[in-house]
Amino acid sequence: MALGEFDLIEKYFRPPVQRAALGGGDDCALLVPTPGMQLAVSTDLLVEGRHFLSTVAPDRLGHKALAVNLSDLAACGAEPLAFTLALSLPRADAAFLAPFASGLLALAEQHEIELVGGDTTAGPLTIGITVIGEVPEGLALLRSGAAPGDELWVSGCLGDARLALEVFRGHAELPGDAFSAVREAMERPQPRVALGQALRGVASAAIDLSDGLLGDLGHIRRRSGVGATVWLDALPRSAALAAQPQALQRECLLAGGDDYELLFTAPAGAADAVRAAGLASGTPVTRIGRIEPLAIGLKVFAEAHGREPLDLSAFAGFDHFKP
Ligand code: ADP
C-alpha cells in the first residue's frame, strides 16, 4: 500500500530525540550547542546510478548514505550531533523504506547522531544528508595544516571498495568469501569517527578518502601548499587485493575511491601519539609517505627508498564533471 508523504515521514523518519531540544515535525529542529564548541556541518548527496548501483540492498544504502556523511565529520575531528535527510523517491514503497530506514537509523544509533528533520519528495531516487557535529574551538582538523617534514598516514585498508566494483563490472574475479568482504567495504563503510576525534591536537591536516588517494591527497596539497611522496609498497591492503595483478592493485590503491578512510599528516615527532590515537580508537593506522616542499610536487615510489618515481599520468582523481 502506498503511504502519503506525512505518514511516511511519521512512520520511518521521526525517531524520538534526546540530545536535540526539538526533532522533526515543526518548521525547524532545535539543537543545543555545547559552550566552547564549534559546529561542523557537511552535506553529501547520493544519486542512483552514479553513487550506488540500483541493485544495492536498501538497508545497506541507508547505512552508506549516512556513513559517507559521518566520514566528513570524522575528517574534521568532530563529534556527531544531528542530521537531516532530504529524500527523493520514485514511490512510497514500504519494501524499500522499512529496510532503508533501519540501516540508516542503526548506524545513527551506533554513532549517537539524531535524525532531526528533512524533506521528502517524489522523483528519481536521491538521498541528501546534512550532518552537524561539534568540535572544540580551534581543534578541528583541516586540509590546510600540512607542512614539509610531516609524515603522511592512512587508516584501515585502501582499495577494497573499488575491487568490489571491478568484480561487479566483470573486470576482476574473487572467491565467494573474499568477495563478501570487499563488497562489505563498498556497501557498508565504517566511518572513522573515533579516530578523527582521537587525532585532535595530533594530526596537522586530514581529509577523508572518497575520491581516491591521489585525488584526495591533491586536496591536502593544494590547501596546504605542499608536495608529497607516497610509498606504494606501504599502502595497506587486504589479502584479497594483494592477490590481484599489479596494475589493478595500483589502480585500486591510488585511485580507488569510496574508501572512507582518513588520510592525515602529523609532525614526525608525533608518530607515537598517532599510534596511540589508532590504538585508543581501535583503528589501524599506517605511515605511507611524507609531506615535501611544494616544488617537489607529488611523487609515488614503489618503495620507501625508491629512486625512480612512477608515471602517474593514468591516475586522475575522480571528478564528476570531467569526461
Ligand atoms: P516544510 O514544508 O515546512 O519544509 P515538510 O512538510 O517538508 O515541512 O516536513 C514536515 C516535517 O517533517 C519537518 O519537520 C521536516 O523536517 C520533517 N521531514 C520531512 N521529510 C523528512 C525526512 N525525509 N526525514 C526526516 N524528517 C523529515
Ligand code: MG
Ligand atoms: Mg519541506
